[in-house]
Amino acid sequence: MREVVKAMKALSDETRLRILNLLLERECCVCEVMQALEISQTRASRNLSMLHDAGFLRMRKDGLWSLYSIDQEGMDDYFADLVEAVKKSLEGNELAVLDRKRLRKAERVGPGCVRKLAG
Amino acid sequence: MREVVKAMKALSDETRLRILNLLLERECCVCEVMQALEISQTRASRNLSMLHDAGFLRMRKDGLWSLYSIDQEGMDDYFADLVEAVKKSLEGNELAVLDRKRLRKAERVGPGCVRKLAG
DNA sequence: AACCTATAAGCGAAGATGCGCATATAAGCG
DNA sequence: CGCTTATATGCGCATCTTCGCTTATAGGTT
Numbered sequence: 001m002r003e004v005v006k007a008m009k010a011l012s013d014e015t016r017l018r019i020l021n022l023l024l025e026r027e028c029c030v031c032e033v034m035q036a037l038e039i040s041q042t043r044a045s046r047n048l049s050m051l052h053d054a055g056f057l058r059m060r061k062d063g064l065w066s067l068y069s070i071d072q073e074g075m076d077d078y079f080a081d082l083v084e085a086v087k088k089s090l091e092g093n094e095l096a097v098l099d100r101k102r103l104r105k106a107e108r109v110g111p112g113c114v115r116k117l118a119g
Numbered sequence: 120m121r122e123v124v125k126a127m128k129a130l131s132d133e134t135r136l137r138i139l140n141l142l143l144e145r146e147c148c149v150c151e152v153m154q155a156l157e158i159s160q161t162r163a164s165r166n167l168s169m170l171h172d173a174g175f176l177r178m179r180k181d182g183l184w185s186l187y188s189i190d191q192e193g194m195d196d197y198f199a200d201l202v203e204a205v206k207k208s209l210e211g212n213e214l215a216v217l218d219r220k221r222l223r224k225a226e227r228v229g230p231g232c233v234r235k236l237a238g
Numbered sequence: 239a240a241c242c243t244a245t246a247a248g249c250g251a252a253g254a255t256g257c258g259c260a261t262a263t264a265a266g267c268g
Numbered sequence: 269c270g271c272t273t274a275t276a277t278g279c280g281c282a283t284c285t286t287c288g289c290t291t292a293t294a295g296g297t298t
Contacts, residue, residue: 001215004208005133012127013256014120030275043257045275064265064274081204088197089123096120109273132286149245162287164245183244183295228244 003055007079010054011086015039015047020070020086021096022103023057027069029108036103055079065108122174126198129173130205134158134166139175139189139205140215141222146188148181148227155222174198184227 010016018037022028028036034044048068051057056079058071070083090096129135137156141147147155153163167187170176175198177190189202209215 001133001136001209001212004136004205005131007208008127008131008136009255012124012131014124015256017120017123017127040258041275042259042277046257046277049276061265066275076208078204078207081200081207085197085200085204086123088200089126089195090120093120128285134286159288160245161247161289165247165287168246180295185245 004078007054007056007082010051010056011082013047015043016051017086017090018096018099019044019047019051020056020083021090021099023068023070024083024087025100025103027067028103029062029065029067031065032103032106032108033068035106036099038102056083123197126173126175126201129170129175130201132166134162135170136205136209137215137218138163138166138170139202140209140218142176142187142189143202143206144219144222146186147222148184148186150184151222151225151227152187154225155218157221175202 011020015037019033022033022036030041030044030048033039033048034041037044048057048059048066052059052068055075056070057068058074060067072080075083130139134156138152141152141155149160149163149167152158152167153160156163167176167178167185171178171187174194175189176187177193179186191199194202
């Protein structure tokens with residue numbers, strides 16, 4: 001039961017729903033998520049971790065990058081239903097569409113580029 | 120999106136998952152829920168309200184009683200998937216089984232009986 | 239009307255959550 | 269090795285949640 005509550009809690013946050021929306025498109029690194037959602041590195045990293053801890057995501061390392069993706073195979077049975085529900089619920093959502101659009105333009109470079117933009 | 124988050128929040132609490140588990144059996148009044156889950160009246164009422172506000176439940180009045188049930192027809196499309204996921208996730212769960220068992224013994228009388236038992 | 243009873247709602251305390259800032263860790267490169 | 273970059277994490281604060289206590293509301297009974 002604790003696990004189920006944890007899974008639901010993981011989904012009960014706008015940032016994390018938006019992240020899941022991105023990962024339904026493709027595997028992402030932290031910096032792509034922060035670019036697409038226009039959020040801080042801390043926020044992107046923390047929320048990806050939470051989704052991972054809850055059991056929704058798979059994570060692999062590639063050099064400096066942490067690549068997260070939806071763990072289709074490893075997920076418990078009902079997790080798939082939850083992801084499906086999230087997918088349905090976000091269909092046509094304005095923000096979700098915009099996020100996906102920005103993801104297409106995002107590059108696999110990290111917060112360094114943000115710093116450059118800042119000054 | 121706000122609505123989706125609200126729905127997920129409604130499901131991210133053990134008490135509310137247990138309530139949903141009961142309502143998957145049958146329509147219940149507040150006092151039956153408090154008896155089956157062995158929780159306070161306030162707690163039963165509040166959490167039923169939250170599930171109702173989120174859009175999962177239907178409520179009808181019958182005299183003094185408020186009768187809650189899962190709103191199969193009125194629910195948005197993806198809500199059904201969520202309820203299904205909850206159902207799957209609780210299958211075989213010890214506490215969920217016990218709650219259903221106690222529900223069978225519960226009577227449609229309110230906290231008054233609790234007061235009698237107490238004093 | 240006076241009095242039960244079932245449920246809802248205001249209030250405040252304890253705990254949980256989200257996030258920015260600063261810092262740590264770790265991989266890659268000169 | 270020292271520097272840069274991508275990501276993770278400790279800390280503190282503001283906010284939100286949950287829940288019990290108490291009181292309000294409203295239907296029912298006598």
